[in-house]
Amino acid sequence: MELELYARVLAELARGQSELRLVLARYGLSEEEWASLSARCEAALDVPDDSDDASELERFAAAFAAAQAELAGGPASFEEWLEVLAALHRGEALPAALERLKWTLDRYLATQAHWAPRVAKDPQLNARMHVVLAQAQRR
Secondary structure, three states, rough: HHHHHHHHHHHHHOOOOOOHHHHHHHHHOHHHHHHHHHHHHHHHHHHOOOOOOHHHHHHHHHHHHHHHHHOOOOOOHHHHHHHHHHHHHHOOOHHHHHHHOOHHHHHHHHHHHHHHHHHHHOOHHHHHHHHHHHHHHHH
């Protein structure tokens, strides 16, 4: 539970829309409690080089991505995400593509975190992505 709270607070801070004391207040944390929580979580995430156990890092990454997605209003649809990827594949700069499509960077990052692992594991999604990117390259 601590790691998820840590991820949530960091996701809110990463948006840059609130200062630390306001974010901490939303979670009922003092700055001293936050410092203690941060130290414990950083220690838990510090995986020795000779360790193969990345479970805490994976748990943190999943919690951080979920918090980002929630804060961004959730991930976009697969087809919307493909539209952004196609624009990037054609050479359009990310900021320009996001502005044209009326996306925020938060929404893009949440959508990327949502769909990229699914495409890596699902042959049908992967095939659909390759078709769209091949079509984009021909334009």
